[in-house]
Amino acid sequence: MLTHNRPTALTSAIFLLCALIVLGSAFVPSPAFACSFESQVDGSCATAEIGEEAVELGASTEVPATGGTAPEGNSAGGVSFEAPIEPVNSVGESWCDLQRLPCVPWTPPASDETGPVTISDIATFRPQSPSASMQPNQWMIVGLATNFYANASAHIVDGTLFGGTAQVRFTPVAYNWNYGDGTTATLSIAGTTWAKQKIAEFDPTPTSHSYNEPGTYTITLTVTYAAEYRVAGTNWRNVIGTLNIAAPPLTATAGHATTVLVNQDCNTNPTGIGC
């Protein structure tokens, strides 16, 4: 949940930071925010943490949000060498460097946002589309288990929230299957292939389903995602509500299997009698 004081403090801090840069009196560690082992050990690794009172752009350099002054120098815990120090050209540049992602210029969150963030607030963030898979692929044997599984994983999407740059993390929490034969299931696990479960084909799995009648069926999967958001290095915060995303449907045919005698191994002689 965004609160009044964070965006206000942040905005003030950024303004102050920019003002100090213009005056040529404020320097922070490298805007690349890259962190080598040495700079991490000596405490000069930079991060972008938003505190209640200050924007911290480094382990030992703080820019107060309001009513304060920037501390002089850049202490490094007794280290007698200087970490690479360059002025920050812009906060936006630093944000993009930090993220190492396709650059969305950093913009401060609007200061008048209040209340919890709901799923409708993040409507512009679209999660990756899930997909459904089945074994065997697009056919089933009546009475035997067909292994259905979802392809969906937690992932992060960049975008804008309340006018500010933000990230939303989508995590699949439920997998809603409609098997097309009048039965449905809501599962908490995605499932996986028979091979990865180290069981034989047609063995039942936690996500398998058996058909009782031959026919052609359309199987649909809808994945329910929970969402969290973060702005400029804050911790992840919950988004109220969930989002359902449908996967492209599968169409498959169920039939009875007939046992036949074959002359040879059908793998080695696919055109042999009975194959």
Next chain:
Amino acid sequence: MRLPNLVHAAGGALLLALLSGCAPSDASTPPEPSSTFVAPYATDEEALAAAEEAYAEYVRVMRESYRPDASDPSALYTVASGGHLMELLSEFEDRVADGRYLLGTQSFDQIVLQRYSRDSSSSEMIAVYLCDDLSGLSIYRDGEKIAPDEPIPPTTMQVVFDFNPDSKSLLVSARDLWSSETC
């Protein structure tokens, strides 16, 4: 969903054996993305395992470059890329000229996948979070420890990897402090 009896199970097994020669092979393989870029790892798990292995190699090479007698930074080219490599090379020159080096132990764990971009490009293909414990490392010059005053706590890092299609290896293209909280 269990089979009703052993006979049925045996029949199913026989049926499977017979059908296996006639059914399309590897029918469950998902379709490949229609892009010129071919993702080298089939699953997130494979990508994460490759990233973990690549980061372990990155740590090994980095530690070699921090030895007191290190003078050749060329091995860094095999584990890092882009701007991050340039930063490491620049830092190496500066460090060697100043006579600094690192001694101690280092480890990492809790590696989790942030993203694996299968259908974009080899640049920044994988990003992971991991907990890097550098608390056992110290910076020295001329046999004298100069930093840190107190051991730094383990912290969460975001590590981004490029894929080198020539060497078919992952190269660290960014290593950033993700959270200053102890992990």
